[in-house]
Each structure stands twice: as C-alpha cells, then as structure tokens.
Amino acid sequence: MALQRQGLNLLRRISIHGTTFTNRTDVRSYKRWVAPTLKELNIRTKKIGDTGEVKPTPRSSFLEWNYDAEVFAFGKRLGEEFNQDLLRKALMHKSYVNLQELQGNAVQSDGNTDLIKKGEDIISKYIQLELSKKYPDVIVQAIHNYLTDDNMLSHVGVHIGLKDIILTPEYPPETATIANTFKAVVAALEESSSLENCEKFVKDFVLAQLNGKEVFDIWEPEQPYKYLKGIKSDIEPRLCNQSAAKTILANYQVGIYSNKQLLGLGWGESVDVAKDMAALNVIQKIYNIK
Amino acid sequence: MSSLKRVQQWATFARIWHIYDASWQNPFQSAGLLKKYLMGTYKPIYHPLNDCGDHVVVINSGDIALPGDEWKKRVYFHHTGYPRGASWTLAWQLHKKDPTLVLKKAVYNSMDGNLQRRYTMERLHIYPDANVPADIMKNISNQLATPREVPKRLDHYSEKEVEEFPKIMDYPKNYILR
Structure with a gap:
C-alpha cells in the first residue's frame, strides 16, 4: 500500500513538471551524472565564447616554462651543435622584436630576417643540386617547389619541435612563420658548424620527405x-x-611504338586515357624515374 | 594516387570476356573449365570476397555431346512444392525444351552453393547457336581452348577428298555396292 502511494507521488511529481511519460515503465534510479555533465558543458561553452574556437594555451604560459632549457634541448634533440646565441636569433621574429620595443623592453637581436633569406638559399641550392644528379630540370623544379613549399617546411618544423619555442606574437604560429623559422634554423646551423653538416641536416629532414x-x-x-x-617526335600509338x-x-x-619497337604500355577506360598513360610510361623510362 | 597507379588498378580489375564454342564438348568437363574463368580463380588477385570473375560467352550449346548413354540415363529432378509436384526429366527431353539448360545446370552444379554462386552465374552467357548479339560480340577479347577436338563426319568431306583418300584395295569392276 505504502509503495503504491509512493509510486503515485512520483507520477504526480513528473506530471507537475509539464511532461507526462505515458510510455514509461520503470525508473531504477536518478541519473546523478546528468546535472554535473550539463553544468560542465555549459561552463565550457561559455569559455569558448561566440567564435566557437578553443584558443590553445601556449606552453610558454605555464609556470614552470624554462625557455633556456627548451632552446638548449632543441639542439641536443636533433643531435646538432648549435651556437646558442645564433639559435636564439633564428627563433626570434622581427614582429616579436618590434612588439618588445613598443613595450619598452630592451632586445639585443634585430630578428631573424637575414637568417631566413640565407637558410632559404641553402635549402634551395642543396635540394636542386641533389635532385639534378638524378632528374631533368622540369622534375627538379617541381620537386624543389614541393619540398620548399611553406606547408612542407612548416610540417617539418612542427615535428622537430619548433612550434613552442618560436618567438612571435601570434600563437599558434602561422604556417609561413614556422616555415621561415625552419629556414632560419638551417642558416643558424650552417653558421654554427659547417655547410656540409648543414646539408646533411637538410637531407635528413627535408629531402627525406620524399x-x-x-x-x-x-x-x-x-x-x-x-x-x-615534344621529347621524341617519331612515336606512334597503337591499340594493343x-x-x-x-x-x-x-x-x-x-x-607506343617507335621504329617498330615497343617503348611503353598504358591502360585506361578509354583509348585516349590509355594513350596518355602509355606516354607517361614512356616518359618514366626516358627520364629513368620510379 | 598518381594517374598511373589509378589505371594500374583499373587494368588489374578489368573484366575479360571469353568466348567458348561448346559444339561436341562434354558439358560436365566444360563446366569445370568455365568455372575457373567465371570465378576468376586463375588470377593472382583471386580471393573469395574479391569480385574478380570474368564473363564467358558460350556458343553452340545446342551441339553439346554427352558421354555414353547420358542423354537417356541422366535425369533432372524438379518439384513444384505442391503435393504430387515432383517431375523427372531426361537429359534429352530437357535439351529439347531449352538447348542451354544442360550446360547451365552443369556449370551451376559444379560450383559450391554459396551466396556468390548466383552472381557468378550472371556472368555466364549461353547461346544455343552461333547467333550472338553484336553488342556482346564487341566485348569479347579472348577465346577459350576446347578440351576436345571436334570430329569431322564423313559427309563433311568433299567428294574429291574422299576420292583421293588412299585405299588399301579397290573393288573389282563388277562388284555391286549395296
């Protein structure tokens, strides 16, 4: 009898709140995780604000951040001997220097602009030199552009741990900024050790992306x-x-035949596609590319 | 994926259309041969879950040759599902009704009864004679070798060939051939 009354009370309570659960059979317990979860979600939504983006917290804003140790460890991690002053210079962008000067802080360095230029030249020259041993100019240029693209260099930069030690007002640093810093680091390495050493570094980190x-x-x-x-004029395609x-x-x-000699084969869903693919096969053989 | 890789994939999974002349062939022996192409088991990429079977166009299925007295002794059983619905059809009767069915059933029965069997059968195109639609003929790129040689009957030889054939004796002039 008492149990029935309790059940009735529960029903009444539910219907008072404006919803009647006609199809409800049993409720075993109150779900005590619901309210805390909703509260937490609410707090997080307010934190994000209207933009809907969560701003990442820079590692440098943490209490125990030690920039000296980080910069020192960066070189050691890569197994390279950096001149610490040069490395610091390479990591400091002009925009950061400007900001510091505006705030009245004394900065010794004037940014890494010249190092970026120098690093870019080193990377570019080395890649072209290495590739031209194997490939013709068209391909060298294409692969060079692919490897020295901002996206590629920033990819390398991020994965060798540049993102948190770059000194720049923006956070997270933009793709172009990371790529530029990587170039500057390469130049710093060249000045710290030797060009030969630096080229090995470029080979290991940039050329290896191929x-x-x-x-x-x-x-x-x-x-x-x-x-x-255009390369070979006396060719003739045949449907095999x-x-x-x-x-x-x-x-x-x-x-594709030339002088009754089969040069290359290609397949495709139409004759035209197959012809082009056969041409690619021949180009592959002529340029000796894999 | 570079375009060369794409067409490599395309060519790997391309379906080949084979043609098979069934005249004077044993359908049960042919079934084992056709099965291999229909299921694609001869391909290095074969896997039971890999849809890599070829198409086979069989012509002249009306001229198949059953071994021994199979035409008279082989019986095809069918049941309608209703009481007294069972029927037994002799091979020669079935062949008379539909000259493609004996071969079709031979191929169907040669394969394991799994979910793929009916889809594999869809790739088998049987024609009772040599009249194949032009659209189907344009797909064909390979002819399958038949396991048996088609015998040549005496009435297929020209009179001259018969005349010139070396004989071990000549009939006497006054011998009357009945």
Whole structure:
C-alpha cells in the first residue's frame, strides 16, 4: 500500500513538471551524472565564447616554462651543435622584436630576417643540386617547389619541435612563420658548424620527405602524349588490347611504338586515357624515374 | 594516387570476356573449365570476397555431346512444392525444351552453393547457336581452348577428298555396292 502511494507521488511529481511519460515503465534510479555533465558543458561553452574556437594555451604560459632549457634541448634533440646565441636569433621574429620595443623592453637581436633569406638559399641550392644528379630540370623544379613549399617546411618544423619555442606574437604560429623559422634554423646551423653538416641536416629532414612518394605523385605533364611528342617526335600509338568495350568497365591497352619497337604500355577506360598513360610510361623510362 | 597507379588498378580489375564454342564438348568437363574463368580463380588477385570473375560467352550449346548413354540415363529432378509436384526429366527431353539448360545446370552444379554462386552465374552467357548479339560480340577479347577436338563426319568431306583418300584395295569392276 505504502509503495503504491509512493509510486503515485512520483507520477504526480513528473506530471507537475509539464511532461507526462505515458510510455514509461520503470525508473531504477536518478541519473546523478546528468546535472554535473550539463553544468560542465555549459561552463565550457561559455569559455569558448561566440567564435566557437578553443584558443590553445601556449606552453610558454605555464609556470614552470624554462625557455633556456627548451632552446638548449632543441639542439641536443636533433643531435646538432648549435651556437646558442645564433639559435636564439633564428627563433626570434622581427614582429616579436618590434612588439618588445613598443613595450619598452630592451632586445639585443634585430630578428631573424637575414637568417631566413640565407637558410632559404641553402635549402634551395642543396635540394636542386641533389635532385639534378638524378632528374631533368622540369622534375627538379617541381620537386624543389614541393619540398620548399611553406606547408612542407612548416610540417617539418612542427615535428622537430619548433612550434613552442618560436618567438612571435601570434600563437599558434602561422604556417609561413614556422616555415621561415625552419629556414632560419638551417642558416643558424650552417653558421654554427659547417655547410656540409648543414646539408646533411637538410637531407635528413627535408629531402627525406620524399620517402614513399613517387615522382608522378608530385609532377605529371598535363597532356602526357603531347609532352612526349615534344621529347621524341617519331612515336606512334597503337591499340594493343581491349576488353569489355561495350560495358562500363571497358579497358583498353595502348602501346607506343617507335621504329617498330615497343617503348611503353598504358591502360585506361578509354583509348585516349590509355594513350596518355602509355606516354607517361614512356616518359618514366626516358627520364629513368620510379 | 598518381594517374598511373589509378589505371594500374583499373587494368588489374578489368573484366575479360571469353568466348567458348561448346559444339561436341562434354558439358560436365566444360563446366569445370568455365568455372575457373567465371570465378576468376586463375588470377593472382583471386580471393573469395574479391569480385574478380570474368564473363564467358558460350556458343553452340545446342551441339553439346554427352558421354555414353547420358542423354537417356541422366535425369533432372524438379518439384513444384505442391503435393504430387515432383517431375523427372531426361537429359534429352530437357535439351529439347531449352538447348542451354544442360550446360547451365552443369556449370551451376559444379560450383559450391554459396551466396556468390548466383552472381557468378550472371556472368555466364549461353547461346544455343552461333547467333550472338553484336553488342556482346564487341566485348569479347579472348577465346577459350576446347578440351576436345571436334570430329569431322564423313559427309563433311568433299567428294574429291574422299576420292583421293588412299585405299588399301579397290573393288573389282563388277562388284555391286549395296
């Protein structure tokens, strides 16, 4: 009897709040995690504000941040001997120096602008030198542009731990800033040790990004057959095989011949595609690229 | 993925269309052969879950040759599901009704009964004679070798060939051939 009354009370309480659970069978317990979770979510939403973005906290804002130790460890982590002053100079951007001067703080350095320029030259020259041993100029230029792109250099920069030790007003630093800092670090390394050492560094960190990539992933002529015709004029495409021509899975095999010699084969869903692919195959062989 | 890699994939999974002349062939022996192409088990990329089977167009299925007295002895059983719905059809009767069915059933029965079987059968195109639609003929790029040689009957030889064939004896002039 008492139990029934309690149940009735519960029902009444629920219906007072404006909702009636007609289909409700049993409630085993109050869910005590609901309110705290909603509160926490509310707090977090207010923290984010209207922009909807969570601003990352810079590591340097933490109490135990030790910039000297971080900069020292950066060089040691890479296994390179840096001149500490040069490395600090490489990490300090002009914008940061300007800001400090505006705030009336004395800064000895005048930023890493010249180091950026120097580092860029070193990276660019070395990559071109290394690639030109294997590839023709067109491909060298394409791969060079791919490797020295801001996105690629900042990718390298972030993963060797530059993001938190760059001295710049913006946080998180922009892609171009990280890429520039990486260039400056390369220049600082060159001045600290030797050019040879520095080139090994570029080889290990920048050139190594080609691992798992094929040349055709980075560079591909837009119209391969026309391009091939430009290199080698006495070529002739021939349809070698075809299958399922009247279906959606049609497949054609085209061979490119020169003087009755088969130079390369290509496949494709149409004859034109197959012809272009055969041309790519020939280009691959002519340029000796993998 | 570079475009070369893309077409490599395309060519790897391309479906080949084979043609097979069933005249004078044993359908049960042919079934084992066709199965290999329909399921794609001859390909290095084969896997039961990999959809890599080829198409096979079979022509002249009306001219198949059953071994021994199979035409008379082989029985195809069917049950409608209703009481007294069972029926037994002899191979020659079934062949008379539909000249593609004996071969079709031979291929169907040669494969394991799994979910793929009916989809694999969809890739088998059987024609009772050599009249194949032009659209189907354009897809074909390979001819499968038949396991049995088609025998040549005496009436297929020209009179001259018969005349010139070396004989071990000549009939006497006055011998009457009945």
